[in-house]
Amino acid sequence: MxxxxxxxxxxxxxxxxxxxxxxxxxxxxxxxxxxxxxxxxxxxxxxxxxxxxxxxxxxxxxxxxxxxxxxxxxxxxxxxxxxxxxxxxxxxxxxxxxxxxxxxxxxxxxxxxxxxxxxxxxxxxxxKSRLINVQNNPYLTPLGISTAEGKIKKGSEDKFRQINKYIEEVSHIVEQAGFEGQFSIADMGSGKGYLTFALYDYLTHTCGFTPIVTGVELRKGLVDQCNDIVHKAGYANLKFIQGTIESADVPNIDILIALHACDTATDEAIFRGISQKARVIVTAPCCHKQIRQQMNAQEVLGEITKFGILKERQAEIVTDTIRALILEAYGYSTRVFEFISTEHTPKNVMIAAVRKREFTSVDGAKLTQIEALKSLFGIEFHYLEKLLKLTK
Ligand SMILES: C[S@@+](CC[C@H](N)C(=O)[O-])C[C@H]1O[C@@H](n2cnc3c(N)ncnc32)[C@H](O)[C@@H]1O
Known part of the structure; x- marks a missing residue:
């Protein structure tokens, strides 16, 4: 031609x-x-x-x-x-x-x-290996990551590395899930908004998508600060709203993200994603108290959980394994991986789930596996099961 x-x-x-x-x-x-x-x-x-x-x-x-x-x-x-x-x-x-x-x-x-x-x-x-441009960046300076001259501030290097890594992972997931043009993203528990801004900017201005992005955050002060930056940056399809993960008004969610949402807030987020049939659910869990409190392993496994630090790590592993199994039971192809080295943050496990188009009904075999795991560790229930009404 x-x-x-x-x-x-x-x-x-x-x-x-x-x-x-x-x-x-x-x-x-x-x-x-x-x-x-x-x-x-x-x-x-x-x-x-x-x-x-x-x-x-x-x-x-x-x-x-x-x-x-x-x-x-x-x-x-x-x-x-x-x-x-x-x-x-x-x-x-x-x-x-x-x-x-x-x-x-x-x-x-x-x-x-x-x-x-x-x-x-x-x-x-x-x-050059960083995906986020620091110079003339409209959100990094007001968020305190870079100086007005476009340099990453001393002490913010790890945060910046973490944001870049996160953008790399999430943009891969978005592309692999086959999104094109316009789609909606909810970032639950958006906090100061570092990751929300970076994701919006990258998907919109580098990848050429038209995402509608909503950050949901409990704390009004943070919501107001973020909306102020949105206004100054002229980001037309990004907004922050005050509300809870459970009930904030976000009617359509194609991609649900919850990063470092504490303890069971991650479960609230996964529950919301499953309930709204989000095509993609990405979480990076934070602390894991709910399962740790219940864990009562017997016999050989009891040897692991008798040490506080090992019990804590075991609780993390069991909590996130059950989350992954529940997502699989609800028709999501699920991956659990480290998205950045532990030297930059200990909260570095990501659970990324993409809903299979052919999903019709909950996979009972996965639920049986969850029961076996719970019984091994003497766990009564996982909070996400409760939300999904899988247990009494
Ligand atoms: C540890 S911060 C993480 C912020 C951001 N996602 C990040 O990774 O940089 C968790 C945020 O979630 C908010 N949060 C906790 N529970 C929430 C809930 N149920 N609904 C909405 N926001 C919540 C907190 O106020 C806090 O700002």
Missing amino acids: SDENLQKLFIAIDESLKEANFIKLTLSGRKVAEAELKNVYARVVTIKAGTRLSLVYRYATRDVTRNFTFSEGVEEIQKQLVYGFNQAILLTSNADIHFMVLSPTKSTLKTKAASQTLTPVFMHDKQ
């Missing part, structure tokens, strides 16, 4: 690099739906060898980064677009340009006012 729109896009990419107003480029919409490579993201970085176009190839399970000179990079983008992708979003500080293939003979090219008017950042090698 000799596509005039495509040629215009290539010219725009070329010019934006020459004029140093290139911000980023996202390729999406594979021509072959089941292809392993899902997206390509391009941005400008400065490394020892000089200024380069850095392409992140996002595969189903990993990211691969390759740095190119501008001319090689443009060539690579052209190749990827012609043979592999149907859609490209180019952000420059002058305009947003959206190219889309409609059919083998038809395409569109739409130019809108720039959604980001920041001067492009030429990042250093040290920063």
Whole structure:
């Protein structure tokens, strides 16, 4: 296809690099739906060898980064677009340009006012593996993570690393679950909003999705602070509301997130996700008191739980195993993994669950496994079972 729109896009990419107003480029919409490579993201970085176009190839399970000179990079983008992708979003500080293939003979090219008017950042090698841009970032400074000059504050490095890792994991999950365009995300117990802001910004401005994101938080002071930042950043589809995980007014939830929600608040969140048939439920549990208090293992297992610290760790493992089994019983493909090394935070286990489309009824075999586990540890009930009315 000799596509005039495509040629215009290539010219725009070329010019934006020459004029140093290139911000980023996202390729999406594979021509072959089941292809392993899902997206390509391009941005400008400065490394020892000089200024380069850095392409992140996002595969189903990993990211691969390759740095190119501008001319090689443009060539690579052209190749990827012609043979592999149907859609490209180019952000420059002058305009947003959206190219889309409609059919083998038809395409569109739409130019809108720039959604980001920041001067492009030429990042250093040290920063290049971070997904979140620190310079001219509208939320990191008011949240106390970065200085007004765009540097991560001393003492906030771990937090920043944790936010980046979280964004990497959650954006993978969102893409693997096949979301496109608009969908709704509820972040339960959003606290100061670090992760909520970062996720909204990344999915919207880097991945080109249109998520509607709601942070739900008990404490009014935090809600007001976050909404103030939202207002100043001009984030149209992000809001924070005061309320509880159990009853806050969020009618449609495609993705439910609850990070470090204390003790049984994680269960309230999973319960809400299951009840509202959320397609994705992501939790990073915090403390695990409910099961620890009940745990009364006998015989050999009693040797483990007689030591306080080991009982605590065992309680964490049993609590999260039962959560994972319940999610599986309710038709969710579930993974439990460490999302960041323990050297940065001890609260590093993530439970990520994606609802299977073919799910029809609760899997009784999983419930039997839960009963066996509870009996082994002398546990009467798990709070999530209570919420789901699986026990009396
Ligand atoms: C440890 S903080 C985590 C904040 C944020 N998710 C993070 O990971 O950075 C937990 C937050 O959840 C809020 N919270 C606890 N229980 C809640 C509930 N039932 N409904 C809404 N918010 C809750 C607390 O006020 C607190 O701000």
